[in-house]
Amino acid sequence: MITIIKNGTIITAGDTIGADILIENGLISAIGKDFPEAGADEVIDASGMYIMPGGIDPHTHLDMPFGGTVSSDDFFTGHKAAAFGGTTCHIDFAIQQKGHSMIDAIKTWKKKAEGKAAIDYSFHVALTDPVESSVEEIPNLLTEGVSSLKIFMAYKGAFQVDDTTFMKAMKKSAAHGLTTMVHAENGDAIALLTEELLKAGNTAMGYHNVAHSAAIEAEATARAVSFVEITNAPLYIVHIACKDGLEAVRNGRRKGLPVMGETCVQYTYLTDQHIATADFEGAKYICSPPPKSKDDQIAVWEALRDNTVQTVATDHCPFWFDGTKEGRTPGKELGKESWAKVPNGVPGIEDRLPVMWHLGVNSGKISPNRFVEITSTNPAKIFGLYPQKGTISVGAHADLVIFDPEKEHTISAETHHMNVDYNCYEGMTVKGWPKQVMVRGKTLVKDGEWLGAQGYGEFIPRKSFNKIV
Ligand code: URP
Ligand code: ZN
Ligand code: ZN
Numbered sequence: 001m002i003t004i005i006k007n008g009t010i011i012t013a014g015d016t017i018g019a020d021i022l023i024e025n026g027l028i029s030a031i032g033k034d035f036p037e038a039g040a041d042e043v044i045d046a047s048g049m050y051i052m053p054g055g056i057d058p059h060t061h062l063d064m065p066f067g068g069t070v071s072s073d074d075f076f077t078g079h080k081a082a083a084f085g086g087t088t089c090h091i092d093f094a095i096q097q098k099g100h101s102m103i104d105a106i107k108t109w110k111k112k113a114e115g116k117a118a119i120d121y122s123f124h125v126a127l128t129d130p131v132e133s134s135v136e137e138i139p140n141l142l143t144e145g146v147s148s149l150k151i152f153m154a155y156k157g158a159f160q161v162d163d164t165t166f167m168k169a170m171k172k173s174a175a176h177g178l179t180t181m182v183h184a185e186n187g188d189a190i191a192l193l194t195e196e197l198l199k200a201g202n203t204a205m206g207y208h209n210v211a212h213s214a215a216i217e218a219e220a221t222a223r224a225v226s227f228v229e230i231t232n233a234p235l236y237i238v239h240i241a242c243k244d245g246l247e248a249v250r251n252g253r254r255k256g257l258p259v260m261g262e263t264c265v266q267y268t269y270l271t272d273q274h275i276a277t278a279d280f281e282g283a284k285y286i287c288s289p290p291p292k293s294k295d296d297q298i299a300v301w302e303a304l305r306d307n308t309v310q311t312v313a314t315d316h317c318p319f320w321f322d323g324t325k326e327g328r329t330p331g332k333e334l335g336k337e338s339w340a341k342v343p344n345g346v347p348g349i350e351d352r353l354p355v356m357w358h359l360g361v362n363s364g365k366i367s368p369n370r371f372v373e374i375t376s377t378n379p380a381k382i383f384g385l386y387p388q389k390g391t392i393s394v395g396a397h398a399d400l401v402i403f404d405p406e407k408e409h410t411i412s413a414e415t416h417h418m419n420v421d422y423n424c425y426e427g428m429t430v431k432g433w434p435k436q437v438m439v440r441g442k443t444l445v446k447d448g449e450w451l452g453a454q455g456y457g458e459f460i461p462r463k464s465f466n467k468i469v
Helices: 077-084 102-113 132-136 138-144 163-175 187-199 207-211 214-231 243-254 281-285 294-305 352-361 368-382
Strands: 002-006 009-011 016-018 020-024 027-032 042-045 050-053 055-060 087-095 120-126 148-152 179-183 235-237 259-264 311-313 400-410 429-439 442-446
Touching (some): 009 368, 050 368, 055 077, 055 311, 055 352, 077 087, 077 442, 087 102, 102 120, 102 138, 132 138, 132 163, 138 163, 148 163, 163 214, 187 207, 187 214, 214 235, 214 243, 243 294, 294 368, 311 352, 311 368, 352 368, 352 400
Parallel strands (some): 002 042, 055 087, 087 120, 120 148, 148 179, 179 235, 235 259, 259 311
Antiparallel strands (some): 002 020, 009 016, 020 027, 400 429, 429 442
């Protein structure tokens, strides 16, 4: 299959150039001008369009058992939604079950995706059973194509592990070429505050932010950065949402420590006021760490600009607002009586690129090249997918978004493709929308029409060549 994309403007993390792209058998085979069209199966005229590498979402939770239920997007619905929003690859989390190995977890998650996947995917693994055998199996993860390991400092009694296990895992991972990742919130403090708040009858949604305050996130983030100094092992801190946490990462990087940071699209837009909305509405926005003050949001944008954080993910973990309807899994209504029982997580896999373009590029906060860097290139570099993915270069996968910078679209749960009954950006009219989306040369979405297929997406094994950026 030969495809030519002509007359577009190619945007990568490093360059903006007017050039045509030749695609042969799913790979970019040449970038230039005036390719002969005679033998081509398809010629796409991209006049007025930007051509960018497909988005890579480094943090998602599809079909994940959590909070007494399961996230509502599986590896087909989530992938279809991702493609409509311009994301062509993602890295999900295989979660270890206590008493089982991490290899078991990876096998379980691979099965969840098999036959359903429509875009390409890979896995991180989460170490949740703090026993010596878990640390010992870290080198074996590479044989399953997994080169990143996640630790939770929060979710006491479920996923949280102690600091000793955390540091041992960091050291073992570093010794074998794996990157450690961490959810940085102080789980002991959250558990204590939760108990006190509930005892005092403080069950309204806004109290989630009291139990998950900026101090709780910042303390854990600073502690995690100290562990980098102690172990000299690389660390990627996921979903950073507060100014003081970002400052801890900034200070660590200034010292030359191998620490990297991720933020999420929701922290560039939502604040604690969304969660404090009257009645139960605020449950829609409950996630951990939660969006915080306007000042914290400003700090998130600053961190995206000054490279304190290198990626913007979604932490896509959708739950129905009303999961009692037929065919739905239980959702946010599990927490009707108390914020502490609301399943934690928000949807966003479809919204990330258009919202970041609109809020970031259209406002002049970030350049189109930085947009590509934080949504695609850096995730690929950090997690060992580059240069196969994350850029437009000869030999790379033809994972491409043909993006119409003029097209306006109003985001709504009525029209989105995520398997969830609300959208965090409901009513936002964004300027800039994916016109055509390809994975390895195959068009999955064109002018709002789904042309993809279950089973097309491939598991992408990753080796131990992750990079510090
Ligand atoms: O609230 C969140 N973030 N849910 C997903 C699990 C996690 O902590 O990443
Ligand atoms: Zn987390
Ligand atoms: Zn997460």
